[in-house]
Amino acid sequence: MRDVAIVGVGMTKWGELWEKSLRTIFVETALLALDDAGVDHIDSMIVGCMSSGLFTGQEHLGSLLSDYLGKNPVPAARVESACSSGGLALRQGFSEVASGMSDIVLVGGVEKMTDVTGCEATYALGTAADQEYEGYHGLTFPALYAMMAVAHMHKYGTTREQLAMVAVKNHDNGSKNPLAQFPFKISVNAVLNSVLVADPLRILDCSPITDGAAAVILCPAEMAGKFKKPAVRIAGSGQATDTIALSSRKDLCWIESTRVAAQKALAMAGRTIDDMHLFEVHDCFTIAEIMITEALGLVPKGRGGKAVEEGLTAIGGKYPVNPSGGLKAKGHPVGATGVAQAVEVVKQLRGEAGARQIKGAGRGLTQNMGGTGGSSVVHVLEAM
Amino acid sequence: MRDVAIVGVGMTKWGELWEKSLRTIFVETALLALDDAGVDHIDSMIVGCMSSGLFTGQEHLGSLLSDYLGKNPVPAARVESACSSGGLALRQGFSEVASGMSDIVLVGGVEKMTDVTGCEATYALGTAADQEYEGYHGLTFPALYAMMAVAHMHKYGTTREQLAMVAVKNHDNGSKNPLAQFPFKISVNAVLNSVLVADPLRILDCSPITDGAAAVILCPAEMAGKFKKPAVRIAGSGQATDTIALSSRKDLCWIESTRVAAQKALAMAGRTIDDMHLFEVHDCFTIAEIMITEALGLVPKGRGGKAVEEGLTAIGGKYPVNPSGGLKAKGHPVGATGVAQAVEVVKQLRGEAGARQIKGAGRGLTQNMGGTGGSSVVHVLEAM
Numbered sequence A, B: 001m002r003d004v005a006i007v008g009v010g011m012t013k014w015g016e017l018w019e020k021s022l023r024t025i026f027v028e029t030a031l032l033a034l035d036d037a038g039v040d041h042i043d044s045m046i047v048g049c050m051s052s053g054l055f056t057g058q059e060h061l062g063s064l065l066s067d068y069l070g071k072n073p074v075p076a077a078r079v080e081s082a083c084s085s086g087g088l089a090l091r092q093g094f095s096e097v098a099s100g101m102s103d104i105v106l107v108g109g110v111e112k113m114t115d116v117t118g119c120e121a122t123y124a125l126g127t128a129a130d131q132e133y134e135g136y137h138g139l140t141f142p143a144l145y146a147m148m149a150v151a152h153m154h155k156y157g158t159t160r161e162q163l164a165m166v167a168v169k170n171h172d173n174g175s176k177n178p179l180a181q182f183p184f185k186i187s188v189n190a191v192l193n194s195v196l197v198a199d200p201l202r203i204l205d206c207s208p209i210t211d212g213a214a215a216v217i218l219c220p221a222e223m224a225g226k227f228k229k230p231a232v233r234i235a236g237s238g239q240a241t242d243t244i245a246l247s248s249r250k251d252l253c254w255i256e257s258t259r260v261a262a263q264k265a266l267a268m269a270g271r272t273i274d275d276m277h278l279f280e281v282h283d284c285f286t287i288a289e290i291m292i293t294e295a296l297g298l299v300p301k302g303r304g305g306k307a308v309e310e311g312l313t314a315i316g317g318k319y320p321v322n323p324s325g326g327l328k329a330k331g332h333p334v335g336a337t338g339v340a341q342a343v344e345v346v347k348q349l350r351g352e353a354g355a356r357q358i359k360g361a362g363r364g365l366t367q368n369m370g371g372t373g374g375s376s377v378v379h380v381l382e383a384m
Helices: A022-037 A052-056 A061-068 A085-099 A118-126 A141-156 A160-174 A188-192 A221-226 A256-269 A286-295 A304-309 A326-330 A334-350 B022-037 B052-056 B061-068 B085-099 B118-126 B141-156 B160-174 B188-192 B221-226 B256-269 B286-295 B304-309 B326-330 B334-350
Strands: A004-011 A044-048 A076-080 A105-111 A196-198 A212-220 A232-241 A278-280 A363-370 A375-383 B004-011 B044-048 B076-080 B105-111 B196-198 B212-220 B232-241 B278-280 B363-370 B375-383
Touching: A004 A022, A004 A085, A004 A221, A004 A334, A022 A061, A022 A105, A022 A212, A044 A061, A044 A085, A044 A334, A052 A105, A052 A118, A052 B052, A061 A076, A061 A105, A061 B232, A076 A085, A076 B085, A085 A105, A085 A212, A085 A232, A085 A334, A085 A363, A085 A375, A085 B076, A085 B085, A105 A334, A118 A141, A141 A196, A141 A286, A141 A304, A160 A188, A160 A286, A160 A304, A160 A326, A212 A221, A212 A334, A232 A256, A232 A334, A232 B061, A256 A286, A256 A363, A256 A375, A278 A334, A286 A304, A286 A363, A334 A363, A334 A375, B004 B022, B004 B085, B004 B221, B004 B334, B022 B061, B022 B105, B022 B212, B044 B061, B044 B085, B044 B334, B052 B105, B052 B118, B061 B076, B061 B105, B076 B085, B085 B105, B085 B212, B085 B232, B085 B334, B085 B363, B085 B375, B105 B334, B118 B141, B141 B196, B141 B286, B141 B304, B160 B188, B160 B286, B160 B304, B160 B326, B212 B221, B212 B334, B232 B256, B232 B334, B256 B286, B256 B363, B256 B375, B278 B334, B286 B304, B286 B363, B334 B363, B334 B375
Parallel strands: A044 A076, A044 A105, A278 A363, B044 B076, B044 B105, B278 B363
Antiparallel strands: A004 A212, A004 A232, A076 B076, A105 A212, A232 A375, A363 A375, B004 B212, B004 B232, B105 B212, B232 B375, B363 B375
16 A cells, blocks of 8 residues: 555635535635645546535536536546545545555545525435434434433533533634634533524534535655645544444444544554544534544543533643534535545644644544444544 | 455346335345355445435435444445446445455445436436536436437437347347346337337337346455455456536537546556457447447447447347346446446356356456446456
C-alpha cells in the first residue's frame, strides 16, 4: 500500500442555499479544493451523498458532477453510507490512491436538503434506519436518539443540562467559523427552553437541515511536496458496521461501530487516542457526542456528560472536540459532513483555523457515523 | 498493486419476487457466493445499488446487509452509478483488494424494483438522467434511447428488424439460463408487433423491471488456490464518464464512455478486444447493444445492426454477446446487473454454463453502463 496525503481542501458557506442546486454547490466547492492544491488534472472522483434521489430526484452523481466540473471522461463514483457517506468517500479515495489505481483523486461530499418539505426531509433521513422494523412503525431519528438519551440518563445519571452543554460548546466554536450555518453562541437556558422535539431532546439538541459540500484532494504521499500547501497524511482509516436497528443492540448507550472503527484507524496509524490533538465527531444530536467521546475512549463509559461539563472537550481542554462547530453549529448536509471533518482537521494542522485554532495541532481524528451507529468511519490525519 | 481473483459467485432466480424483500434477496445470493467459494469469513463488503431510497425507502445498505448477513462489524459500503452500480461495486472491491486494505471482499449488487407502481419505477429510473435538463421536461429512458435509435437508423441505415434481432438473440440465449426472468424464445415478428413504448422502441426492445441480486467473492490472486473452485483473475478494470445529458453529446450514435473504459481495461490486462472469447454487455434497450458492440470495437461504427443480423454476436459467432440472455431476457435489477455479468463470465470460464456454454472460453469482458452512457465500467476476466 502507498501512503496517501491530502494536499488540498475546499468548503463553501453552508446553510439554506435556495438559489443554488446540488451541482452548483458541489462544483463551487470542488474548484476551491483544486485551487487550494494548485492542480487542474485529476485521475478520479469519489462523491459521498446520502440520498440525492429522495432529496432532489437525481441519482448518477458521478456522471453529473464530473460533467459539470468539466472532468469527463474521468472515472467518478458515488458512495453512500447514510450520514457517514462523506467519511466513506474519503476511505474509498484513500483505497484508490493506496492501491496505485489513481494518483490524484478528488473526494467530495454533498447534500441538497432544503428543496423538500420538513416531512419529506424527515422521511429521507429516516431511510438510514431499518425501514421494516423502525421506519414503518413511526420511528424518526430524533425519536431514536431520544431513546438513547433516556437510557444514558437513566444508566449513568447524565443530566439534561449536560446535553445542552454540548450544543453550547459547539456553538461557541462555530461562532468562530465563518462558513458555519449558525455562527453564533447560544446559552444552556436557550437549549432548555427551545421547542421539544422528542423528549428529552429539544430543537437546539438537534443538528439542522443543511445544503452544503466539502472536498479534498488526495495523492500519493511521495508526490505531496509538489503542491502549494503543507500536506497532511492519512495515517489511518477504519470503518465498521453494527446492527441497523437500535432494538438489536446489546447496549443502547454504546456505539460499538465507532469503537471498532477508531481502534482500526489508530492501529493502522500506530497511534493511541491520547496522541490526537483534536477531534471532529458526529454530533447529530447532543447525546451522540457524549456517547462518541466514550466510544473513542476519551473518557470511561458513562462519563461523557461530565466531560463536557468540566470543559474537557472545549477548545483549550485536554481533548478539543468539534472546534469547527460540529454538525450542530456548522450544519449537517449529511453526505458532506464526513469530508468537512477532514477539511477542518487539515486547516487545524496547517494552522489556518483562525480564532478556533488549536495551538500546536499536529494530529487529529475524524469520526463520521450513519444512522444510530449502524456504520462508523474514522480517520487519523497527521501533519507531514 | 496486488493481482485480484474471483473465487466464488452467486445468483438466485430473478423476476417479480413479491414474497421477498431487498434484504432477503441479497442475503440468499451472498450466501450462495460464500458457499461457492467455501469461505465463511470476509474482511469487507461492497454493495452496488442504484436507488433503494426511491424503490424501497431504504438507504444505508452497508449497515443493513452486513447486519442481515450476520457480518457486523465488517466494513460495508454501498456504491451507486445508476445502472452501472454493480460494475462500480466490482471495481471498488478490486481496488480494496489490490491496495492491500482487505483480503477477502464480498461484492454484491441488488435492486428491489417491483414494490412500487410502474410510474414510480419510471421516475426512479429517470434519476439516472439529468433531472434539471431531461427529467423535468418529461424525458424517460425509453424516450432517450428511442432518440438514439432514430439517429442510428437515420445515419447508418440500421433497420427496425435488426433492433428486433438483438432481443431475439438474447432470448435464445436466455432460454438456456434457468435463472433468467424470461427464459424463453421470442420471434422477430413478436418484437415488431409488441406494444409501442417510444417510437421506434417496442416493449420487447426494452429490458424489464426486475427484483434480483448477484454476488462474487474477491481475494488476492496469490490466495486463490485455497478455495473450492477454479479462480478467475480480474486482469483489467476501466471506468469512464460522459455528459449525463444526451443533448450535450457530440454524437447521439456513439457511447464514448464505453470506448474509454474498454480501452483502459484492455490496456491494464495487456489484451486486445480480439483476445476475448465472450462479452456480457448492457443491452438495456436493443439499440444499446448495437451501439456497445461498435464502441467496444467489435465492428466498425454503424455496423452493429448488420453484426447481429449476420450472427456475429450469437453463441457460436465470432464475438458471442450476452450468452446469459443479457438484460433483455435475464432481467435488469439495475444495481445487480454489473455483478451478474461477472457471475456469467466466471461460470463460462469455469465451463459451468450448461446449454449456453461458449466452448473453450478462457477470457471474457463485461460492460456495464449508467444512464444513456453517462458512465461505463468494463472488466476483463481471465481463467487462471
